[in-house]
Amino acid sequence: MGKIGQDLELQAMWTEACTGLRDRIGRNNFVTWIEPLQLRGVTDGVLRFSVPTRFLGDWVVRHFAEAIVQECVRAGAQVTRLDVALARPRTDADGAPMARATPAPRAGTGDGPGAQVDIGPDTPPEAEADLPSGPLDPRFTFDNFVVGKPNELAHAAARRVAEGGAITFNPLFLYGGVGLGKTHLMHAIAWELRRQQPGLRVLYVSAEQFMYRFVDALRNKQIMDFKQLFRSVDVLMVDDVQFIAGKESTQEEFFHTFNALVDQRKQIVISADRAPGEIKDLEDRITSRLQWGLVVDLHPTDYELRLGILQTKLEAFRAQDPNVVVAPDVLEFLAHKITTNVRVLEGALTRLHAFASLVGREITLELAQDCLADILRVSERRVTIEEIQRKVAEHYNIRLSDMIGPKRVRTLARPRQVAMYLSKELTAKSLPDIGRRFGGRDHTTIIHGVRKVEELVAADPQLAEDLRLLRRLLSS
Ligand SMILES: Nc1ncnc2c1ncn2[C@@H]1O[C@H](COP(=O)(O)OP(=O)(O)OP(=O)(O)O)[C@@H](O)[C@H]1O
Numbered sequence: 001m002g003k004i005g006q007d008l009e010l011q012a013m014w015t016e017a018c019t020g021l022r023d024r025i026g027r028n029n030f031v032t033w034i035e036p037l038q039l040r041g042v043t044d045g046v047l048r049f050s051v052p053t054r055f056l057g058d059w060v061v062r063h064f065a066e067a068i069v070q071e072c073v074r075a076g077a078q079v080t081r082l083d084v085a086l087a088r089p090r091t092d093a094d095g096a097p098m099a100r101a102t103p104a105p106r107a108g109t110g111d112g113p114g115a116q117v118d119i120g121p122d123t124p125p126e127a128e129a130d131l132p133s134g135p136l137d138p139r140f141t142f143d144n145f146v147v148g149k150p151n152e153l154a155h156a157a158a159r160r161v162a163e164g165g166a167i168t169f170n171p172l173f174l175y176g177g178v179g180l181g182k183t184h185l186m187h188a189i190a191w192e193l194r195r196q197q198p199g200l201r202v203l204y205v206s207a208e209q210f211m212y213r214f215v216d217a218l219r220n221k222q223i224m225d226f227k228q229l230f231r232s233v234d235v236l237m238v239d240d241v242q243f244i245a246g247k248e249s250t251q252e253e254f255f256h257t258f259n260a261l262v263d264q265r266k267q268i269v270i271s272a273d274r275a276p277g278e279i280k281d282l283e284d285r286i287t288s289r290l291q292w293g294l295v296v297d298l299h300p301t302d303y304e305l306r307l308g309i310l311q312t313k314l315e316a317f318r319a320q321d322p323n324v325v326v327a328p329d330v331l332e333f334l335a336h337k338i339t340t341n342v343r344v345l346e347g348a349l350t351r352l353h354a355f356a357s358l359v360g361r362e363i364t365l366e367l368a369q370d371c372l373a374d375i376l377r378v379s380e381r382r383v384t385i386e387e388i389q390r391k392v393a394e395h396y397n398i399r400l401s402d403m404i405g406p407k408r409v410r411t412l413a414r415p416r417q418v419a420m421y422l423s424k425e426l427t428a429k430s431l432p433d434i435g436r437r438f439g440g441r442d443h444t445t446i447i448h449g450v451r452k453v454e455e456l457v458a459a460d461p462q463l464a465e466d467l468r469l470l471r472r473l474l475s476s
Pocket residue numbers: 140144145146147151176177178179180181182183184185273309342343346
């Protein structure tokens with residue numbers, strides 16, 4: 001048979017094998033991994049493919065070699081293994097075989113039939129040379145992280161991951177309200193891993209960056225580079241994962257990235273503002289994967305932790321400028337008053353420090369109250385609906401998801417109404433806003449809930465006591 005006849009026969013065989021492969025490994029895998037392969041020929045029982053990237057070649061050999069060989073045999077080819085080489089410009093215009101890459105072929109790690117990857121000169125791909133990680137804040141280290149009861153478990157888990165030893169949980173999922181130290185802990189892990197193992201490929205991105213890079217890659221037809229980058233890291237850290245909720249393609253890509261890394265036993269660290277099960281519009285399969293490892297909650301700060309953070313910060317300021325003197329009762333006062341989040345607490349101290357440097361005298365309680373009047377005013381009424389829901393759920397021993405969910409049984413409905421009532425009383429949110437935070441309920445449901453509690457409380461001393469206790473907890 002002439003060359004053209006052989007080429008046609010080869011093409012027909014490959015088309016048939018592809019049909020089998022699509023059924024066997026699923027459309028997504030097929031489009032991602034098999035479509036970019038170019039069958040160059042068959043020599044001595046070896047299927048020879050060219051691949052656009054080294055990563056794709058490695059991946060195909062590791063995951064699909066057996067399937068490819070079997071489907072080709074089924075389609076009539078007499079082959080026992082495959083060989084992939086990086087695509088190179090052809091050596092002449094009429095399609096002579098492409099030049100083989102220079103170094104000796106490396107044995108593939110593939111399962112099943114023998115496979116070889118010939119991946120060209122031994123230059124690291126871009127992903128290995130320079131990982132485009134999101135910027136890490138130099139202040140966000142373990143040394144600067146103050147540990148207290150509300151965050152001790154999250155801190156211990158982060159430390160464990162930062163040791164970089166055998167993976168004990170994957171992923172580590174850190175969640176908590178605004179400004180409670182999630183990003184700080186993520187950066188601390190990345191710093192520590194980089195310090196201890198400089199060769200480790202640690203990639204930290206916010207979920208937003210993940211999405212924009214994905215969209216960019218799609219637009220610029222560089223999706224394989226994108227996959228290569230995210231699947232070739234040793235540790236992947238994604239901050240604020242709730243951002244991808246409702247964004248279908250990004251979720252899909254995140255899902256595959258996640259699976260690929262877990263398959264390779266690479267560590268993943270995720271943060272979010274709430275527990276996996278409470279992130280609305282996140283696909284179930286992602287929610288369940290996020291729960292595979294260790295899910296840890298950063299609780300709202302308590303007085304002792306806030307005081308500890310203030311003392312640590314003040315020490316840092318004083319190391320730079322020993323003339324700054326802040327009376328001890330000022331820190332206690334701030335730790336009592338500013339309960340919203342650590343970011344606000346830090347902001348208050350920074351302002352005091354700037355003020356003290358300017359006026360050149362000790363910061364007394366009076367001066368602090370003056371200087372921080374606006375922050376203190378806001379703090380006094382800054383309780384969030386999420387905090388209220390969490391505290392009320394804890395108090396009545398129900399799950400937070402049930403507080404927001406649709407079930408109407410009395411044991412859930414009453415705590416829900418209490419939380420609605422407190423949300424109305426302690427926050428400045430409108431009724432429709434509150435409704436949205438309670439699983440998208442209508443504002444009339446909130447009015448009903450508030451009235452119900454008002455009605456009951458007059459006759460039910462236990463409920464009155466519950467409300468008193470909850471108010472105290474929420475304002476401390
Ligand atoms: N335990 C802590 N010790 C020292 N600093 C802390 C601690 N917790 C939080 N901070 C500081 O509070 C600020 C806010 O923390 P961070 O940015 O980590 O919050 P976050 O939980 O990621 O919030 P967001 O949801 O807004 O992203 C940072 O400056 C961080 O250093």
